[in-house]
Amino acid sequence: MSEPVKQIHLAAHFPGVNNTTVWSDPAAGSHIDFSSFVHFAQTAERAKFDFLFLAEGLRLREQNGEIYDLDVVGRPDTFTVLAALAAVTDRLGLTGTINSTFNEPYEVARQFASLDHLSAGRAAWNVVTSWDEFTGQNFRRGGFLAKEDRYERARQFLTAAGELFDSWRGDEVVADKDSGVFLSDPAPGRFDHHVSQFDITGHFTVPRSPQGRPVIFQAGDSEEGREFAASAADAIFTRHGTLEAGRAFYADVKGRLARYGRSRDELKVLPGVTFVLGDTDADARERAAVIRRQQVSGQTAIRLLEQLWNRDLSAHDPDGPLPAVDPLVGENLVARGRASVRQYTDPLATAAQWRALAEEKGLTTRELIIEVTGRQSFIGTPEGIANSLNEFVQSDAADGFILIPHLTPGGLDEFADTVVPLLQERGVFRTEYEGATLRDHLGLGEARSADTGTRVAS
Template identity: 70%
Template sequence: MSRRQMHLAAHFPGVNNTTVWSEPESGSQIEFSSFAHMARTAERAKFDFMFLAEGLRLREQNGAIYDLDVVGRPDNATILAAVAAVTEKLGLAATISSTFNEPYEVARRLASIDHLSGGRAAWNVVTSWDKFTGENFRRGGYLAQGDRYLRATQFLDTVMTLLDSWRGDEIVADKATGEFLRDADAGRFDVHVDQFDIRGRFSVPRSPQGRPVVLQAGDSDEGREFAAASADAIFTRHGSLEAGQAFYADVKRRLAAYGRTEDQLKILPATTFALGDTQAEAEERGRQIRRQQVSGQTALRFLEQVWNRDLSHLDPDGPLPDIDPLVVDGDTPRVSQGRAADRMYRDPLATAREWRERAAANNLSIRDLMTEVTSRQSFVGTPSSVAEQMERFVEQRASDGFILVPHITPTGLDEFADKVVPILQERGSFRADYTGSTLRDHLGLAPLDARASV
């Protein structure tokens, strides 16, 4: 039986609590050797791309630097330009905000990486959402959700206009004379929309892909619509098979309104994994990893993000607090700055009620509950059973593949590459080797015609 081909990508962790810092093999998240190691592992396993998240400000909680994230990370585009030099086929995906950047700068960075890598660049478009982050930038402030997506849409369109301003044949050498023939309109752009009023000449000739692959991370209705209109892949957090199928169906049905087919947008949920020689061993290892990822301190930090109170006095192995969350308003600031709690839990009072009911029904402590509610999709089992679980998601239209988030940096992907990937290859659900050189090739996306895109 012919199997659907799975797409696999690697997420370099650090901007959340995924990484188990206490493990002896946990390494640096700033030194280039860490990025190079994970990239080489992903390429050895024939992954589509490596993905870097980004934080534009060090996050804070209760007035102090949030100590569950890596403190600082170099610029994504700079890292991936360096990774391009130590890899040959692996796609390179950078998260870049449309709120606190300008189209010309982003287009130039992406086109440069695409040139340096031979056509492997990808852009994860995000809409930075909070005033706290905005304080790091000249214009400060923040944009309401509708305005963020308006800016993101016009930002993306403007970047593509700049990239398309070079068709690819503007400068041609005349073999007879040795002179170069130049097109006077090469690189010219003129954009006048609500968010941008720019005109000039783009400085980077057309790159191997023409345009980078566009990723979108967002589960909101606005995020789904943005992805359906413009993205090549969407990064989601839906974990169960049923939730994944519902998300998959909802996003894919939106594509027709934009003249797109289902194969033009790949749906890739984030996932973790725990392997063992037996199912029991894998399950025990999975429990141990989750307990390390959600320590007592971490559990209280997560709870504070919803309760909007300092809860450091509570016992993480005890019950949820009797008091209700403080609702953020003009007089009540948020204890967590730069975190996404207000997007994920837009009604903290309703979330508190739901969590109390869940904790009471299952006799869960604060730490137990936070371990459950912060869990990503996890595949737990022997290498063979994990391969089968992943295939089930793809075959039953819950995803087109996965973005793997290992719990150890930078070696956490090695075990999956060595033990699970060969089984997927043997079963015919994942490539045995790259069949093209660009990221668009890896994702099965149609090549762009330079002349058709202008």
């Protein structure tokens, strides 16, 4: 007897400020105007997606001491856009990336609880940490955090926010006109939190929100990140592109849940993926190659090379071979405000691999960069991509996907029109929303208290 098929979760990542997003295409629209967000969100909702996802950055990126100008630059404020999108959508979840370093728990908890009320239970928070003094120059607290304090602050931040979300039980607002009782509790929202990073006490202002707490996301694949996700997150935004790597990651993080008294269904694994559709496989491959060349111009190739080499390579010819000089090992001073440079843990070894590959295939610098950075995750016909996505999910490499289109705002349209109906035909994706909240869409059940592992009533 076969097991019941797993249902796929789908989300839409608004195109971001890196070279995945192609701004030079004639179809590329504004990344700032609200109309782009409306189009993108309404497409996702029309296709019955679980949620929309917004990334965040708090300082414009720099390279070689100047503002990086080759990619999309600038974005609107996360909370404000999500609250406005709540007015033009009914069911779509609204996920915002919010930093736990350059915010304080009281205000972030109040914003997410407010967003959850204003969207009738559709808010989600992708908790990220950052610690660079570069970004800290825009904020009161500055940026420095010792390495050992980074996840600790994030953990404490989330625990503190959790205490605030739970500080109203949900039965305080009586609003009985006849008796004149507005509140059943004379001191609602009481909290008292004293740990190394936060020393806060008082009363929270926002009554318990429809979901109790926003859905919690953790992004990142590090050991600390996995453990953090297993202990406290509802979903994990990962990057594993292949079936094998995805299955290994999935087994690893799901295996950590039992230690926290959690079941395997309580943490969703959602890789961020890119895709290119075509009428035939060959057509899709051709489109994918064109898009890669749009994403990696000669200038962009040099800048991406500099991010590994950690040197100014402005004079290097992108149509020639890789530089003869080795990468500079140490703190990356060339690229600032860019989290992705941290993936290069051993620059010399990576450079050696790149050189070997370039030599083997006879690639120029630009061709090599096209090959080794950001290749699309899924390339094929709607049929082929529907099959691949389903295979990933049914073989436990993922619970669903966060799709990252390369065009704003129309990059999701084709997927919504061609792939989603095929997934629905196969019975692995919803044809209508069944519940009202994002927790309902993700099958998460009621909010759970992160620090104690106990469920709290909502």
